[in-house]
Amino acid sequence: MMSMAIPVKQASFDLNMAIEYLTQNNGLVKVGSEVDIYQELAGVAKCFEGRQTVLFERVKGQDYPVFTGLYWNRELLAGLFGCDGRRLPFLLRDAVQAWQQSPIHPVVVDRGPANKVVEPVVDLTGLPVPVHALQDGGAYFTCSVVIAKDPDTGVRNASVNRIMVTGKNRLAMLMDVGRHLRHYYERAEKAGKPLEITISNGVDPTVYMAAVVPAASAPIDKDELGIASHLLGRPLELLRSQIVAVEGVANAQFVIEGEILPGVREPEGPFAEVTGYYAERAPRWVVNVKAVTRRKKPVFHTLMPGKEVFNSVGIMGEANIFDMVSRQVPGVQGVHLTTGGCGFYHAVVQIAKQREGMQRNAILATFAAFPSLKQVTVVDEDVNIYDPDEVEWAMATRFRADKDILVIPDAFGHELNPCTRDGLTAKAGFDATTPYPRPDGFTRVSVKPVNIKDYHIE
Structure with missing residues (x-):
């Protein structure tokens, strides 16, 4: 069948x-x-x-x-x-x-x-x-x-x-x-x-x-x-x-x-x-x-x-970005081109940091891998990159605007984006990762994992 x-x-x-x-x-x-x-x-x-x-x-x-x-x-x-x-x-x-x-x-x-x-x-x-x-x-x-x-x-x-x-x-x-x-x-x-x-x-x-x-x-x-x-x-x-x-x-x-x-x-x-x-x-x-x-x-x-447009674009771009960034930056776990970013303009990159600064390398490598991007957000491996609430939580609790933003002015942009002027735009990378090594204050709340099938539930 x-x-x-x-x-x-x-x-x-x-x-x-x-x-x-x-x-x-x-x-x-x-x-x-x-x-x-x-x-x-x-x-x-x-x-x-x-x-x-x-x-x-x-x-x-x-x-x-x-x-x-x-x-x-x-x-x-x-x-x-x-x-x-x-x-x-x-x-x-x-x-x-x-x-x-x-x-x-x-x-x-x-x-x-x-x-x-x-x-x-x-x-x-x-x-x-x-x-x-x-x-x-x-x-x-x-x-x-x-x-x-x-x-x-x-x-x-x-x-x-x-x-x-x-x-x-x-x-x-x-x-x-x-x-x-x-x-x-x-x-x-x-x-x-x-x-x-x-x-x-x-x-x-x-x-x-x-x-x-x-x-x-x-x-x-x-x-x-x-x-x-x-x-x-x-x-x-x-x-x-x-x-x-x-x-x-x-x-x-x-x-x-x-x-x-x-x-x-x-x-x-x-x-x-x-x-x-x-x-x-x-x-x-x-x-x-x-x-x-x-x-x-x-x-x-x-x-x-x-x-439908956002998703079809993102599907083909994600693996390509993952491969190109992984060749340059160790510890990359996943890449997601978000629906809110039109599948073209915002990538969320998940990384298992092995040393401080690798997240910034990941930002730069991601922009190079997919020139249409305007934003790249890097998160730790404990953040679900497919859940916008999780990404926003990481931004709200791990991102410091005075230190964790990387701005690239006058970069080549996507011609259909209305922010692009004469082929140029500004791009921003956001570091929403914890410091390395991770301090105790960044330990996520968790509960005991269970198999719900083991329970009688009406």
Whole structure:
């Protein structure tokens, strides 16, 4: 039975199988009432944020259901990989390391679930793409995987970008500075050529996770889709496209084929970004859509702003930070990218101090390992880094503002954070550890451990 096995290791694992697993394990609610993709769907989904995933079975004026919430509950997501939430970042890390050492390359097939139907006419308005937040500038693809090929080497890149529908065959998208897709495009644009892409919606979580691996772990000359192969335990299947020379994901729900046009910019935004604020409307890159294929009975997948974005970012970043910091600082026990820090801006590092000053080294190493960070808080091994109350307790009882704060002015920041000015921001590290060796006054109150199963309780 699938609920007893590891879902991602099952033959032909896909989003539909993930939904089935979540249904069997009380991880999904089904909304039978008709909902509107214009803001109402997001409003209903928000009521379940951080808990169960949501399947909207009846979407007003649309032919296909919509699924969301896959990435906002770490324990539910981890169940698909056969582990718990704390182990999940390291399971993903192990797959990245295995791929780096001995890659399992994807295979290309001519036919698959995602091209069972080839739409005779391109019309993106026929897809149930939601408008999420109240001030969003339009309908957005938020968790679709963009695949492109290096115009010089042909190496694939996979990424997740925000993409706004602007017409029946037209999209506007953001490409962040420093991302591999941006490098590909700028070289193509310089040569006066479009950059062909596919946009795969409704991929399984192994593909999504491969697409959000930090660039430090997936260099530009490597095809990170092989990471999904390692997570699956078999080569990922990619689908030969109808028109463009770039593949889509064979087990996706929809595949959109197109090209990012050279020298063309059109308005995109506002959009509810990872910061919890709206990204401004501005001229951005334009996709001309050439073909759309789909499953016979597809489910559109969308990612909600808020905890789902924060969590999906944090999962991939934590193990990477842990490894990089551990190489430089002994005694690191764990790393957590907090939800309150948007999964991008605040890391809590747990350390077993072996001498005074190591906590400051850990702060500096953590900033270097994840440049988007604005804050790093270091705590002792007796503090639960996943519990914000515990972290606040450590700050309230172990942190001294006159001695235990490290400020780094004019550091490189994340461009989407509104605190960043001309690419620069200030960063702060907080030492919430006890002195070393620990004085008696910092002995935590504790009680006798018991096994509650040994007691008769009504």
